[in-house]
């Protein structure tokens with residue numbers, strides 16, 4: 001039996017712990033915080049089968065200047081974060097080259113297909129529809145330049161990726177979601193197979209309780225450092241304690257960067273913060289509604305409607321920008337055609353890669369040190385499959401071809 005430390009009790013660390021325990025390993029989960037309290041708490045709750053196109057593309061580069069110039073833009077870059085973003089930035093440009101984009105997209109399509117199936121199985125094992133809604137989702141368009149034929153072409157692209165998707169007229173959208181403001185609505189993409197969580201925190205808690213019930217050890221401590229042992233394996237300093245293990249899986253989100261830096265390894269994984277607000281006495285929605293140009297979703301959850309999204313490249317610990325919360329509320333007012341009252345505000349950190357693929361694999365030169373982060377906008381969707389891939393990797397199994405593309409070596413080799 002191999003002793004494996006899993007660092008981080010977000011949805012990724014929990015799913016990795018589950019997979020490793022199911023394979024008979026002795027798992028020590030290490031996190032000073034209760035499970036699921038990071039980005040895994042505040043997300044939009046979608047098992048996002050539609051997310052088959054990486055952000056780095058020529059289309060994004062063409063749209064970027066206009067996006068950054070909008071007064072109500074959903075993307076912001078803190079100038080003080082630019083030095084950290086340099087390595088990410090040029091790799092983003094390279095990833096946008098059509099041949100590279102096509103390769104990353106092909107890998108992402110396969111990853112998403114397997115990940116959605118794995119995540120659905122996890123949800124059904126843990127609690128079924130007690131945990132999720134299965135009403136699909138809408139991505140609405142309010143841009144007057146968008147014709148029905150453009151929407152149909154967008155839907156066809158998704159169908160070509162194997163994703164069920166229909167282009168809907170404004171009338172069809174209102175039939176599904178009568179509380180959306182009809183003025184200005186041009187139509188929507190409808191993804192009927194999407195599941196969305198009733199409460200993302202409940203998923204992490206449910207999984208954690210299941211694992212604890214089966215005997216998982218949780219060290220409530222922060223991993224301070226990790227040192228390779230001469231005879232193989234790793235010595236960890238967690239809080240004031242030391243622990244020797246055979247393998248380590250780093251699932252601590254953006255904090256992985258600091259831990260890796262101590263070992264002389266730097267990866268272009270950056271902090272891309274997102275925000276959410278919960279609406280008080282909200283209008284009712286039957287399914288998540290995304291607004292494409294503004295990069296957010298309004299998701300009906302147990303405690304009300306959560307409006308979550310936007311993108312802010314900045315230090316993870318920077319004070320929140322309150323304007324982002326009021327911006328989300330303004331978009332809510334436009335979406336529903338009446339002012340919305342905000343009950344709760346939240347900001348959290350996504351850990352994002354330039355090519356839109358997560359980093360899953362062993363760190364070159366550090367046997368037994370495995371990374372599982374860089375999930376960007378998709379960590380919830382990809383968590384169960386990340387667990388499966390890490391399990392296969394540790395047990396020396398042949399992995400699907402796309403998994404090679406997730407290795408950290410893609411950022412560390414000569415260029």
Ligand SMILES: Cc1cc2nc3c(=O)[nH]c(=O)nc-3n(C[C@H](O)[C@H](O)[C@H](O)COP(=O)(O)OP(=O)(O)OC[C@H]3O[C@@H](n4cnc5c(N)ncnc54)[C@H](O)[C@@H]3O)c2cc1C
Pocket residue numbers: 007008009010011012013030031032033034035036037038039040041042043044045046047048221222223224251252253255256273274275276308309310348349350351373375376377378379380381382
């Ligand atoms: C606004 C927003 C909306 C989103 N919507 C979606 C969505 O609809 N669908 C989707 O698939 N994804 C979505 N995401 C992305 C998703 O939430 C994340 O990718 C996912 O939660 C990442 O999980 P994680 O376990 O890697 O990280 P986290 O949940 O952040 O967990 C990291 C854990 O590591 C612990 N940790 C940190 N440092 C240490 C240390 N030194 N020692 C021990 N433990 C440590 C932390 O305490 C934390 O518990 C969204 C994200 C945001 C911000």
